[in-house]
Amino acid sequence: MNATMLMQTIASGLVMGLIYMLIALGVTLLFGIMRVVNFVHGELVMLSAFAVYFMTTAAGLPFFVALALAAVASSVVAVFCQYALFSPLQYDILNCFIVGIGASFAIRSASWAIFGPEPIAIASTLPGVLNIGGVFIAKQRLLAAVLCAGLAILLAVFLRYTRHGKAMRAVEQDREAALLMGVNPTSVYVTAFVISAVLAAVGGAMLGTLFGVDPEMGAEPILKSFIIVQIGGMGSLLGTVIAGLFIGLTDSITGTLLGGELAFIFDFSILMLILIVRPRGLFGYDA
Amino acid sequence: MNRFALPALIVALMGLPLIVHDAYFLHVMVVIGINVVMAVSLWLLGITGLISFGQAGFMFIGAMTTALLTKNLHWSFWIALPLSAAISGLVAAPVGRLSLRVKGVYFFLVTLAFGQVVVGVFAYFENPFGGWYGIRNIPPPQPAVLFGTLDKRAFYYLSLGLVLVTCWIIYRVSRSWFGDVLWSIREGDVLASSIGMDVPGSKLIAFIVSAFFAGAAGSLYASYFGYISPLVFTFEYSVNILVFVVVGGFASMAGPIVGAVVLTTVPELFRVTGKYQTMAFGLILVFSMLAMPQGIIGAWQRFTDRRAGRPIERQSEG
Numbered sequence: 206m207n208a209t210m211l212m213q214t215i216a217s218g219l220v221m222g223l224i225y226m227l228i229a230l231g232v233t234l235l236f237g238i239m240r241v242v243n244f245v246h247g248e249l250v251m252l253s254a255f256a257v258y259f260m261t262t263a264a265g266l267p268f269f270v271a272l273a274l275a276a277v278a279s280s281v282v283a284v285f286c287q288y289a290l291f292s293p294l295q296y297d298i299l300n301c302f303i304v305g306i307g308a309s310f311a312i313r314s315a316s317w318a319i320f321g322p323e324p325i326a327i328a329s330t331l332p333g334v335l336n337i338g339g340v341f342i343a344k345q346r347l348l349a350a351v352l353c354a355g356l357a358i359l360l361a362v363f364l365r366y367t368r369h370g371k372a373m374r375a376v377e378q379d380r381e382a383a384l385l386m387g388v389n390p391t392s393v394y395v396t397a398f399v400i401s402a403v404l405a406a407v408g409g410a411m412l413g414t415l416f417g418v419d420p421e422m423g424a425e426p427i428l429k430s431f432i433i434v435q436i437g438g439m440g441s442l443l444g445t446v447i448a449g450l451f452i453g454l455t456d457s458i459t460g461t462l463l464g465g466e467l468a469f470i471f472d473f474s475i476l477m478l479i480l481i482v483r484p485r486g487l488f489g490y491d492a
Numbered sequence: 493m494n495r496f497a498l499p500a501l502i503v504a505l506m507g508l509p510l511i512v513h514d515a516y517f518l519h520v521m522v523v524i525g526i527n528v529v530m531a532v533s534l535w536l537l538g539i540t541g542l543i544s545f546g547q548a549g550f551m552f553i554g555a556m557t558t559a560l561l562t563k564n565l566h567w568s569f570w571i572a573l574p575l576s577a578a579i580s581g582l583v584a585a586p587v588g589r590l591s592l593r594v595k596g597v598y599f600f601l602v603t604l605a606f607g608q609v610v611v612g613v614f615a616y617f618e619n620p621f622g623g624w625y626g627i628r629n630i631p632p633p634q635p636a637v638l639f640g641t642l643d644k645r646a647f648y649y650l651s652l653g654l655v656l657v658t659c660w661i662i663y664r665v666s667r668s669w670f671g672d673v674l675w676s677i678r679e680g681d682v683l684a685s686s687i688g689m690d691v692p693g694s695k696l697i698a699f700i701v702s703a704f705f706a707g708a709a710g711s712l713y714a715s716y717f718g719y720i721s722p723l724v725f726t727f728e729y730s731v732n733i734l735v736f737v738v739v740g741g742f743a744s745m746a747g748p749i750v751g752a753v754v755l756t757t758v759p760e761l762f763r764v765t766g767k768y769q770t771m772a773f774g775l776i777l778v779f780s781m782l783a784m785p786q787g788i789i790g791a792w793q794r795f796t797d798r799r800a801g802r803p804i805e806r807q808s809e810g
Contacts, residue, residue: 242597293782298597299543300781303738306731307777314771428608431601439598466616473609477590480602484593 212340214461215454220346222453223353224415228408229430229437229445230357231401237377237440238397239296244305245286246405247427248312253279253406254413254422255320258327268330268410276406283402284395309423316420326417327410349411356407357446360400364442369396377440432472436479438489448487505652509645518644522716524756525651526709529658531736531748533705536662538742539671540698541678542592545600545730546607547706552725553610554580554707555714559627560620562715569633573711580707581700588699592692595681607730615722626721630714639715647716654712658705663745665701674698728770735773739780741787750788 228250235243253275260271290308294300331344364370375383376393384390412422433452437444455475456468479486509518534547557576561567591602614621621627632639638646665671673694676684685691714720732755740751755776759769784791 242601290778290782299600300785302597302600303543303734304778304781307735307774307781310728310731310774311771311778312774314768314774318768318771428605432605435598435601464616466612470609470612470616473605476602476605480590480593484598 209339210461212338214457216340216342217346218454218457219450220342220350220453221457222450223350223357224408224411225426225429225433225453226446226449227353227356227404227411228426229433229449230360230442231404231408232427232430233434233437233440233442233445234360234404235397235401236434237442238373239291239376239394240298241291241296241301242298242305242431243283243286243291243401244302244309244427245283245290245312246401246430247423248309248316249279249283249402249405249423250409250412250426251316251418251420251423252282252312253409254327254418255316256406257410257413258325258418261328268327272407272410275410276403279406279409280399280402283398283405287394287398309427313420313423320420322419324417324419327413329414345414349415352407352411356404360404361442363400369393373397428469429472432476435486436476438486441486441488444486444488502656506649509648513645515642515644518648520757520760522644522647522651524753525648525655526713526716527733527736527752527756528655528749529705529709529712530733531740531752532658532662532745533702533709534733534737535742535745535748536666536674536698536705537702538737538748539666539678540674540695541681542599542695542699543734544603544699544702545727545734546603546605546610547702547733548725548727548730549607549610550580550584550703550706551710551713551729552614552720552722553583554710555720555725556614556621556627556710557707558711558714559630559720562631563627563629564620566631569631569711569715572715573708576711577704577708580710581704584700584703585696588696588703592695592699604727604730607725607727611722611726622721624722626719626723627714628719630718630720632718633715651712651716654708658708659745659749662701662705666745670694670697731777732773735777735780737787739776739784739787741784741789741791743786743790743793747787747789754788 228246232243232246235241235246256275256278257268257271260266260274261268264271266274286305286308290304291301294304329343329345331348333344335342335344335347362370364374372383372388373393373396375386375388376390380390383393408426409423412426416422429452433448434445436452437446437448452472452475455471459468459471508521512518530547530551534544537544554576557579558569558572561572561575562569587606591599591606594602615624617623618625633650639650666674673684673689676689677691677694681691710725713724733752736751736755737748738751739755740747740749755773759772780787786794
């Protein structure tokens with residue numbers, strides 16, 4: 206592997222890492238605030254990609270309009286899941302996880318029945334390739350990277366500086382105390398679900414433009430998200446960002462050197478290693 | 493249940509192939525047997541408060557061991573069966589040692605990832621694991637006169653035998669002193685360790701025993717179907733087993749058995765297959781969690797309690 210190829214691998218790894226990071230941020234946000242591991246998140250990724258595809262090709266809408274509408278649709282599904290599944294179970298972590306898997310399977314196989322197995326892809330919005338010192342990056346990938354990084358920064362700013370963001374962090378730190386200070390937990394929960402759904406929608410649209418859309422496409426990002434979130438530490442946004450980029454890079458490098466299937470095994474080995482030295486993850490709460 | 497019901501049921505099951513010769517019926521019974529062993533093995537983890545999402549991974553390890561031993565090395569199935577279970581248990585020791593460092597949903601995620609890794613490893617190495625194509629033409633058990641024919645009766649008895657042995661051992665374990673330790677870990681592991689119970693050690697033993705029987709089920713699967721591939725022992729299959737247990741209920745060992753029997757039979761009756769079966773299982777899982785959180789057995793107990801006029805004060809299942 207020469208220097209250019211290495212740079213090439215690192216560049217595409219960073220792009221993948223940013224997309225995975227964005228999807229994993231949704232998972233970790235929900236876990237931090239209401240201790241729920243949302244398995245349906247992967248299906249939101251998939252459904253949003255389909256929504257964007259149909260709105261751009263069938264309805265002929267511009268990409269970003271379609272993306273905004275898909276984000277709204279994804280939020281509706283997420284809030285519906287919250288009220289229909291997670292709220293009746295009192296956000297009990299184990300039961301919610303199991304119910305999430307059931308819902309995810311149902312949605313996924315319904316999508317197979319509805320959309321069929323034909324591979325389709327969202328049309329590229331930015332065709333062309335950029336040459337940065339011998340390293341070639343598709344402009345579409347660059348757009349994805351910028352969009353994902355931008356949204357992550359936006360999320361950080363929202364949580365740090367806005368009133369609602371502060372309320373979310375308060376609930377995350379101590380739910381009872383936040384309640385006593387007049388924070389409405391229901392509105393915080395709904396906001397968290399909406400934010401995570403929007404992140405899933407953007408991630409799904411990006412994956413859909415880069416790799417195509419199919420009913421199974423939510424499965425890998427959700428598994429990767431779980432590994433990322435666990436390495437970074439459940440509920441820690443910073444940990445998710447670092448672990449997301451790291452997993453994207455190692456995936457890309459092991460994928461280039463050894464083939465894609467070993468990448469997942471390598472990820473798992475890293476997770477096991479983290480569990481040995483630090484069970485709660487890099488920046489996590491108590492395990 | 494009165495004390496003659498269980499022996500009567502076993503005798504009836506033993507006599508069944510003498511009356512019913514239908515190969516398809518016996519085939520469904522063998523599949524039910526494999527599923528019951530898997531569900532009961534998962535239930536043992538369940539009474540410890542742990543749920544593994546990688547149970548199909550251990551089953552795959554057992555199936556792969558049997559496939560390699562009987563096909564490539566021409567060993568007898570009767571040696572391969574206990575060896576497959578043992579190797580599955582052996583793999584479970586380090587995996588359990590590490591994954592049991594974390595609790596609750598973290599444990600779910602690690603076991604989930606483990607199941608994926610087993611599939612990944614077996615799919616990646618074409619030699620000797622056959623890659624995504626899997627391994628075909630796995631020889632049936634000896635003697636070929638009994639197992640090598642299209643007559644399923646021998647496999648029916650093999651499957652029934654495995655079910656009875658598994659259920660008996662796991663039932664004894666769950667009712668033993670060690671079983672009490674497991675139940676109390678489920679109720680509260682800090683409290684259990686405060687009165688001197690070896691929480692990590694007991695969890696690890698439960699994990700290994702559970703993997704042992706999953707490996708045995710895998711071994712039976714490999715020799716019965718004669719074909720295994722990474723597409724069989726997927727995460728979906730792990731979840732199906734969990735659905736058996738959740739729908740049946742954790743409260744007693746009848747739960748996973750009833751769950752596995754009902755949920756293997758019902759799809760066969762309607763002949764729903766493939767993706768629709770996955771959809772049905774997903775919906776069943778959601779509705780049984782929301783409407784019947786203690787499973788069929790829990791609902792039945794509550795029903796009989798109410799009929800007998802007993803106050804309903806069973807401990808809630810967490």
